[in-house]
Amino acid sequence: MGVDLMEKIFSLCKRRGFVFLSSEIYGGLANSWDYGPYGVELKNNIKRAWWKSIVYERDDIFGIDASIIMHPDVWKASGHTDNFFDLKSDCKSCKKRFKIEELNDKSKCPECGGPLTEARPFNLMFKTQWGALEDESGIVYLRPETAQGIFVNFLNILNTKHPRLPFGLAQIGKAFRNEITPGNFIFRTREFEQMEVEYFVRPAEAEKYFNYWVENRFNWYINLGIKKENLRKRPHSKEELAHYAVSCTDIEYKFPFGWAELEGIANRSDFDLKRHAQFSRKELTFFDDTTKERFYPYIIEPSGGVDRSFLAFLIDAYFEEKVKDDIRVVLKLHKSLAPVKIAVFPLLKNRSNLVELAKNIASDLKKSFFTLYDDTAAIGKLYRRQDEIGTPYCITVDVKSLEDKKVTVRHRDTMMQERIGFDSLKEYLRTKFED
């Protein structure tokens, strides 16, 4: 059933233009994906919903957008040069590469049964060259996480925003990891996007804010429609903690292939600021003007993946429903996430006055909502197409519309239909999207 659902999601994504294999005309780059016309909308809507909840609706978090390639010393300070390794083993017969922690029998290839090489550390950072010099001095990395771009801007924010504690910095951007075993569609890839907050707090308040962020982020997914039974919090055991973390809880989603991490919330202590102060020789403490104390704030980090939440939102919204003798596939996405908000159709495509009226209504609605006009199929088929991409409202213009100046609004989830006057249509839809 799980495998079956992944297949269905995969095929829907390709068929309807959510996600395509990267460089497909060249046979594709394995486990690398491009987002198509509806995929980019869903992705942008996820990022917008996150930014709204994290930056716009609060006074204590500021947004930034740092570069992907940073000074190489950043990765020495962060510990990535020394610690960002996975242990891997290669099969001597079929040459496939495996992550040691994923192998049950660490001496035999799980695919062909051949002998494995000794486990060797493999740094997950992508190396590249900065400028024309082909020597060691030009080696830089594509960032494996967006977090470090925030830490190195801590001082800039202190000097420009003069914030009081607690305060946070938020960033959405690409990250790169040379994963040994990418897979499960867009769940684990080598190029992906993260949404991260670094929240600076007084050390004594770190656990309080850690718990606060676990709840806050858990509820964000629930408020955007993820079913509660498909989401859980999983605290890390002491052995599992990353080198910088005091505590960490993952928010996991019940994917068709099992429970897996959507987002991690970590108490990173004062590790990052202390290390950057040591390596950069800059003063990165915070001076509290109420208590006259100077100290390194602790950092609470909610770190989520855009692509993983994309997959979870799609899976959670996917329904197959029996309608008469037919099966309708419908994505019951939250309205704020739906790629297309409204679709407008003329009931009869060969009646030019209906076509013109429908096109006029669509172009007026486009000013406020992402709206599509479509007359390329019969009405039943047009509805099904929009159901499959999760469009919350379809508007049909029929012959009667010419007389009573009303259209039929059809609701995606209930398939309920109602007649709404031209004059009140925009206001009606606006209130629906504000719900």
Ligand code: ATP
């Ligand atoms: P995992 O254990 O699954 O490798 P992680 O614990 O290494 O993940 P973090 O370093 O906590 O991941 O990164 C924060 C978030 O970034 C993850 O919760 C996930 O949503 C996203 N992420 C991390 N690695 C990948 C990847 N290879 N592909 C897609 N998203 C990723």
